Amino acid sequence: EVQLVESGGGLVQPGGSLRLSCAASGFTLSRKWVHWVRQVPGKGPVWVSRLNADGTSTNYADAVKGRFTISRDDAKNTLHLQMNSLRAEDTAVYYCASASGSGWWPDCWGQGTLVTVSS
């Protein structure tokens, strides 16, 4: 079964850091477009970051640029999102997503992990 499972969310104080992980099973993340998307409950999803298939290019939403870093560990078949200098407005459910095939569109999504930034 093709599956993504996120971990690493939780409660963190403003200014703190968290590292989200997304483990793939049933397919390999290597050479796939991979993405992080977040969603405040009751609101629409928002793209956070993406990494291209060959790992040479990343993009970040303006709201997280310079604070978040996306990376992929092909040996562990895992995607990461390092989040530093967290702010209250980063509070959301974070989803990892990937194309299971060779295209761009993410047809495989994790279950989501809640990040809460609060003192």
Added chain:
Amino acid sequence: EIVLTQSPATLSLSPGERATLSCKASQSVSSSLAWYQQKPGQAPRLLIYDASNRATGIPARFSGSGSGTDFTLTISSLEPEDFAVYYCQHRSSWPPTFGQGTKVEIK
């Protein structure tokens, strides 16, 4: 940033009826548009990509059309499991953005 505007905000229909959802882009996105379904507590589920291609495992009652700035998602005959929120999303430029969603509810 390209803005996607979905209408209507809410669609109240009965099972078996046809649903027609609209998505308008603030500038052309060519055919680089997808539709997702989201149910409470779940991740978005890719239904349609590149405006008109059904994702793997998506029933034939879901269809997408359009190009440029005007797009439509049609559900030919609503099943009970189709009542959910639907989002359109483009990938024409960075950042990819979602519309605000259309909720399809049971009448």
